[in-house]
Amino acid sequence: MKQPAAVLGVGQTRHRSKRTDVSIAGLCREAADRAVASAGLALADIDAVVVGKAPDLFEGVMMPELYLADALGAVGKPLLRVHTAGSVGGATGIVATSLVQAGLHRRVLALAFEKQSESNAMWALSIAPPFSIPVVAGAGGYFAPHIRAYIRRSGAPPHIGALVAVKDRRNGALNPYAHLQQGDITL
Amino acid sequence: MSADVAVVGFAQSPVRVREDATTSGVEMLVPIFAEVFRACGLTKSDIGFWCSGSSDYLAGRAFSFVSAVDAIGAVPPAMESHVEMDAAWALYEAWAKVLTGEAEIALAYGFGKSSGAELRRVLALQLDPYLVAPLWPDSVSVAALQARLGLEAGRWTEKDMAEVAARSRAEARSNPDAQVSGSVTAAELLARPYVAEPLRAHDCAPVGDGAAVVIIASAARARELCERPAWISGFAHQVDSGSLGARDLLAVPSAAGAAAAAGAGPVELAELHAPFSHQELLLREALGLGEGVAVNPSGGALCGNPMFAAGLARIGLAARAVMSGRASRALGHATSGPALQQNLVCVLSGEAS
Numbered sequence: 421m422k423q424p425a426a427v428l429g430v431g432q433t434r435h436r437s438k439r440t441d442v443s444i445a446g447l448c449r450e451a452a453d454r455a456v457a458s459a460g461l462a463l464a465d466i467d468a469v470v471v472g473k474a475p476d477l478f479e480g481v482m483m484p485e486l487y488l489a490d491a492l493g494a495v496g497k498p499l500l501r502v503h504t505a506g507s508v509g510g511a512t513g514i515v516a517t518s519l520v521q522a523g524l525h526r527r528v529l530a531l532a533f534e535k536q537s538e539s540n541a542m543w544a545l546s547i548a549p550p551f552s553i554p555v556v557a558g559a560g561g562y563f564a565p566h567i568r569a570y571i572r573r574s575g576a577p578p579h580i581g582a583l584v585a586v587k588d589r590r591n592g593a594l595n596p597y598a599h600l601q602q603g604d605i606t607l
Numbered sequence: 608m609s610a611d612v613a614v615v616g617f618a619q620s621p622v623r624v625r626e627d628a629t630t631s632g633v634e635m636l637v638p639i640f641a642e643v644f645r646a647c648g649l650t651k652s653d654i655g656f657w658c659s660g661s662s663d664y665l666a667g668r669a670f671s672f673v674s675a676v677d678a679i680g681a682v683p684p685a686m687e688s689h690v691e692m693d694a695a696w697a698l699y700e701a702w703a704k705v706l707t708g709e710a711e712i713a714l715a716y717g718f719g720k721s722s723g724a725e726l727r728r729v730l731a732l733q734l735d736p737y738l739v740a741p742l743w744p745d746s747v748s749v750a751a752l753q754a755r756l757g758l759e760a761g762r763w764t765e766k767d768m769a770e771v772a773a774r775s776r777a778e779a780r781s782n783p784d785a786q787v788s789g790s791v792t793a794a795e796l797l798a799r800p801y802v803a804e805p806l807r808a809h810d811c812a813p814v815g816d817g818a819a820v821v822i823i824a825s826a827a828r829a830r831e832l833c834e835r836p837a838w839i840s841g842f843a844h845q846v847d848s849g850s851l852g853a854r855d856l857l858a859v860p861s862a863a864g865a866a867a868a869a870g871a872g873p874v875e876l877a878e879l880h881a882p883f884s885h886q887e888l889l890l891r892e893a894l895g896l897g898e899g900v901a902v903n904p905s906g907g908a909l910c911g912n913p914m915f916a917a918g919l920a921r922i923g924l925a926a927r928a929v930m931s932g933r934a935s936r937a938l939g940h941a942t943s944g945p946a947l948q949q950n951l952v953c954v955l956s957g958e959a960s
Contacts, residue, residue: 421610421708443737475669476691481740482664482732483691486944487849496864499846499949500700503663503691505670511688515700522706538736547668550629 425520428527429459435599438537444479445491448533452492455529463493467525472502472512472532477544479535492531508532582607611959612705613829613836614930616822617923618643622786622911624722625816630666631674632718635818640678640716643820647832651679654822655710657687658701660694660717661915664729675718686710693717693880695918695941695951698821702842711825712832718818719914726814726914733945735849747811749945751803753856754885758805760857765805768884769793772809772909775884779906786815786911809909812882817913819920826959837926837937837955841869844941844951851946859893862940862950866894869952876901876928876937878921882908886947890940894952904928918942922953929955 431454433439439447448471456463469492471485481487485501488494500519504511509532516530541558548554555561570576586607593603618639628634644650657679661672672689679685686709690696694717701713730746757763770793779788796809822832829836845861845868848854877900881887887902887909896902903909905924908917918941925939935957943949 421706473691475663477663477669479736480732481736482662482729483944484736486733486846486948487735489846489849489948490853494846495848496845496860498844500696501691502688503672504689505673515688515703518700518703518707518709522703524703524706544669547670549668549671549674550631 422521423523425517429455429457429461431455431458432597434597437599439535440537444481444484444533444535444538445488447535448488448531449491451533452529452531455531461527463529466493466497466527466529468498468500468519468528469494470500470502470512470516470519470528470530472508472530473534474503474505474508475544478539478541480539492529498525579607610706611826611829611838612702612823613826613833613838613959614821614923614926614955615824615829615833615836616643616647617820617927618646619784619819619916619920619923620817621784622815622817622913624814625720628720628816630668630671630720630723631677632661632720632818633675633678635718635816636675636678636716636820639818639820643822647822649712649822649832653712654714655686656701656704656713657685658697658704658713658715659689660692660697660715660919661689661719662691664732665719665721665723665914667723693915693918693941693943694819695922695939695953696844696943698823698919698922698953699842699844699951701823702839705823705825711828712822714820714822715919716818716820717916717919719916720816721814721912721914722816730945734851739851746945747803747806749851750811750883750886751806752851753946754805754810754883756856757885757889762857763885763888765797766793767888768810769796769807771884771887772796775903775906775909776809778904779910782905782910784911785906786813788906788910806883810884812908812912813910815911815913817911817916817920819913819916819923821919821923821926833930835930835932835957837929837957838959839953840956840960841871841952841954843868844949846944846949849944849948856946857889859889859947859950862890862893862947862952865950865952869954871895871938871952871954872936874900874934874936874938874954876904876925876934878905878907878925878937878939879903880908880918880921880941882912882942884909886942889947894938894940918951922955925953926955929957932957
């Protein structure tokens with residue numbers, strides 16, 4: 421029943437703190453162009469587009485895929501918009517894969533983005549859910565207590581977090597598109 | 608399609624301005640989950656895949672759909688996904704999941720507290736963020752431009768639009784979930800003031816809060832859950848340009864394209880997601896619905912349009928008509944974006960293919 425699915429091509433923009441040279445559409449098109457080129461395809465060969473983005477408040481655009489339809493070559497095609505919070509990049513791939521596995525489409529473009537420099541991510545993450553006390557401290561305000569609890573329970577020595585960061589920065593330096601290029605960093 | 612999948616259950620909350628419901632959707636979802644589970648004889652542990660549709664901008668905060676998971680219960684972990692779209696598209700994702708064979712029974716739900724802010728201004732933020740949104744063209748004004756174009760092109764009159772509204776309100780008298788209903792003539796409606804010329808209040812969907820849920824199942828399970836499942840014979844969606852000046856606002860190619868891709872064919876009943884009266888006229892034409900088709904026997908979105916749930920509710924209502932035997936073939940439609948930019952068609956049949 422399930423059709424096999426494979427990755428045909430990938431495209432990534434150079435990650436950096438600000439891309440003031442392009443619009444949101446320009447940034448997304450850059451990644452899409454690279455992906456279809458690496459697959460030996462053109463955007464016209466794509467049957468459906470899946471856009472991943474979370475949350476909308478990062479750019480200050482409600483359901484930005486509607487405005488991006490033209491830039492992504494999605495006009496006249498199915499366009500799905502995935503939002504699963506922090507897992508959205510991976511979930512976008514899962515949804516695109518399901519569309520192929522279900523036999524609905526042959527070639528699906530999965531694209532996820534953030535252009536945090538367009539808005540204020542700290543504000544966007546300072547949410548106030550009903551019946552909860554707002555932390556008003558961005559993502560760090562939510563994660564720091566979890567990490568502190570983990571350190572206390574596990575007795576993890578204080579350099580463990582830094583070890584992970586060093587490993588990631590050294591690996592990241594092997595990827596020319598990574599934001600941080602710190603191949604020489606040490607503990 | 609390689610496998611048969613059917614709608615086996617549907618429930619929706621009454622569309623109202625809900626002072627008692629928060630933006631998390633939980634207060635609106637818990638009762639309708641209970642209702643649909645009871646009707647299908649299911650519990651939450653029977654659901655293999657959950658998919659929801661809602662909006663952070665409607666709730667006014669990031670990650671708002673996460674709170675709605677409280678209506679499911681996060682333990683044990685569930686296979687779950689979310690679209691920032693009307694939940695009709697969540698149902699589409701759930702349908703694909705059942706087609707892959709990864710789930711036998713899937714549930715799609717949508718919720719929206721449209722009354723949480725000034726909806727027409729919130730929706731202005733769906734437009735091009737650099738060139739259009741800074742001018743704050745609100746959703747009613749954008750629809751009014753479309754209605755004006757149709758009037759000037761001789762495609763419809765204000766009386767035609769009022770007749771859509773009058774018929775919808777009359778139909779909604781038998782729908783207890785409708786927010787607006789009643790007996791009123793087109794002439795009476797035309798005597799009322801404009802909201803955004805040429806649109807009057809009756810031409811615009813009311814702002815209301817609500818939620819909807821649809822359960823689908825593979826052929827292997829559908830017949831045991833439902834006496835007369837509503838088989839999904841076609842399901843497709845398309846999007847048009849996001850640039851209002853780049854598309855013909857009097858054509859809805861994405862609706863026509865979705866209907867063609869879904870193999871819509873003749874139907875007896877259609878539930879159309881037309882938040883403005885003239886949009887029902889546009890959609891009837893784009894979807895090729897003749898005079899004999901019963902359009903919006905529920906009253907349609909003009910009588911209740913909970914954002915991000917109303918499209919899913921259209922499919923649920925069309926499916927209910929098939930499940931109850933009132934129709935052998937019905938069409939559910941959903942729209943998203945300004946001036947009918949994005950459209951989805953789901954065709955439901957009493958017969959498996």
